[in-house]
Amino acid sequence: MAHIAELPNVLNDSDPMIPRLMRVVKNRPETSNTFTLTLEDPDRIPFKFEPGQFNMVGIAGVGEVPVSVCGDPDSPMLVVHTIRAVGAITDALRRVVPGQFVMVRGPYGHGWPLREAEGHDVVIVCGGIGLAPMRPAVYRLLQARDRYGKCAMLYGTRTEKDILFKREFMRWRTRKDFRFELTLDRGRGVWRGNVGVVTDLISRLDVDAPNTIAMVCGYEMMMRFIVSSLIAQKLDPSRIFISMERNMKCGVGLCGHCQLRGTFVCRSGPVYRYSDIASLLPVREL
Amino acid sequence: MKHDLSAKLAGHPFVQGLSEDHIKFLTGCIANVKFMPGEYVFREGEPADLLFLLRSGQVAVQVYGPGRGVTTLSTMGAGEIVGWSWAVPPYISHFDVVAQQMTLALSVDAKCLRAKCETDPEFGYQMLARMVKVIERRLTATRIQLLDMYGSHR
Numbered sequence: 001m002a003h004i005a006e007l008p009n010v011l012n013d014s015d016p017m018i019p020r021l022m023r024v025v026k027n028r029p030e031t032s033n034t035f036t037l038t039l040e041d042p043d044r045i046p047f048k049f050e051p052g053q054f055n056m057v058g059i060a061g062v063g064e065v066p067v068s069v070c071g072d073p074d075s076p077m078l079v080v081h082t083i084r085a086v087g088a089i090t091d092a093l094r095r096v097v098p099g100q101f102v103m104v105r106g107p108y109g110h111g112w113p114l115r116e117a118e119g120h121d122v123v124i125v126c127g128g129i130g131l132a133p134m135r136p137a138v139y140r141l142l143q144a145r146d147r148y149g150k151c152a153m154l155y156g157t158r159t160e161k162d163i164l165f166k167r168e169f170m171r172w173r174t175r176k177d178f179r180f181e182l183t184l185d186r187g188r189g190v191w192r193g194n195v196g197v198v199t200d201l202i203s204r205l206d207v208d209a210p211n212t213i214a215m216v217c218g219y220e221m222m223m224r225f226i227v228s229s230l231i232a233q234k235l236d237p238s239r240i241f242i243s244m245e246r247n248m249k250c251g252v253g254l255c256g257h258c259q260l261r262g263t264f265v266c267r268s269g270p271v272y273r274y275s276d277i278a279s280l281l282p283v284r285e286l
Numbered sequence: 287m288k289h290d291l292s293a294k295l296a297g298h299p300f301v302q303g304l305s306e307d308h309i310k311f312l313t314g315c316i317a318n319v320k321f322m323p324g325e326y327v328f329r330e331g332e333p334a335d336l337l338f339l340l341r342s343g344q345v346a347v348q349v350y351g352p353g354r355g356v357t358t359l360s361t362m363g364a365g366e367i368v369g370w371s372w373a374v375p376p377y378i379s380h381f382d383v384v385a386q387q388m389t390l391a392l393s394v395d396a397k398c399l400r401a402k403c404e405t406d407p408e409f410g411y412q413m414l415a416r417m418v419k420v421i422e423r424r425l426t427a428t429r430i431q432l433l434d435m436y437g438s439h440r
Binding site for chain 1: 344346358360364365423426431433434435436
């Protein structure tokens with residue numbers, strides 16, 4: 001890895017294809033296959049992003065992957081990514097240690113509609129690692145809580161060991177002005193919370209549909225079920241936003257790897273208004 | 287007292303849309319019940335002689351296996367029902383159901399319910415239509431769980 005640190009630390013805001021080298025501050029395991037990298041610019045240049053945007057994160061000579069930014073948008077000196085190790089690049093990223101450098105390009109894409117949601121109730125539904133792209137939005141909602149109506153976050157994951165940001169999530173749950181609900185697929189041992197799919201939690205919400213904006217993130221198949229449940233609660237598809245995941249490569253809509261019929265997920269997404277792409281979701285191999 | 291029970295029953299989502307006569311009839315089959323945390327609502331293998339309409343609190347559907355201990359399959363709260371084995375012969379409960387919080391419910395006498403369903407087809411249809419809705423939702427939830435959508439197959 002020494003050769004990476006020897007590369008020039010290029011920062012060129014005018015060319016979104018050129019990566020910045022960022023120093024690893026912390027690499028913390030979250031679950032058995034998920035870890036969180038905290039990065040900083042060695043020249044202390046702030047990193048600004050909007051909740052829901054993503055970076056291309058990589059290691060020279062290995063490759064780069066798209067990863068949502070999951071830190072606090074109001075703490076621009078640190079860049080935080082929570083990553084699931086599923087292949088060669090993410091495995092390599094899992095092994096980095098503080099002091100090493102990784103390449104970061106971004107932020108790319110459109111994020112969550114937090115401005116549009118002002119004055120409305122907000123329902124966030126996410127599953128598994130889908131909590132990571134949602135976390136910056138939660139920080140913003142908590143930070144400007146008085147700008148929004150009722151807020152609820154419903155989070156589903158496999159088992160107690162798979163709860164992301166567990167301590168932070170449990171701390172959020174103590175808040176009186178924001179409802180945080182958690183459900184597990186399987187409950188063992190001393191678990192006394194909800195067990196069942198995250199869609200079950202939706203039916204338990206008292207949703208004021210015309211006044212609610214929903215934001216959904218997780219595995220695409222799961223999002224389809226979540227959206228169905230939200231629509232069953234009378235939410236209009238135009239008030240539901242989902243974060244899409246495709247094979248983002250260039251990040252700027254040039255290479256076409258993430259093309260979803262007439263749209264590039266890296267540029268027009270990853271967050272879409274559900275009504276804009278509803279017809280594309282059932283299309284196989286798209 | 288019965289008037290109070292009738293009001294509680296009428297407020298439960300399971301009976302929404304039921305005629306006044308049918309609610310009145312059902313009121314004759316119900317009782318107000320309370321379960322403390324850790325108390326069993328019913329246990330696997332017991333006769334399914336009660337249907338429970340949950341009003342508050344939370345219960346867990348569990349199964350015990352040697353070497354695996356207790357596994358919670360799902361949890362249910364206010365507005366939901368537990369105990370659908372009342373409708374399916376041989377009317378035996380398949381799982382343990384235990385209160386996780388103090389839980390208030392209306393228990394419906396299954397024999398009374400079945401007898402009414404037999405003699406009043408309209409009432410029977412209304413009951414089964416509601417049960418099918420619950421079963422469909424839980425079957426869908428089970429299928430989603432089987433997909434293991436939070437896994438690493440991305």
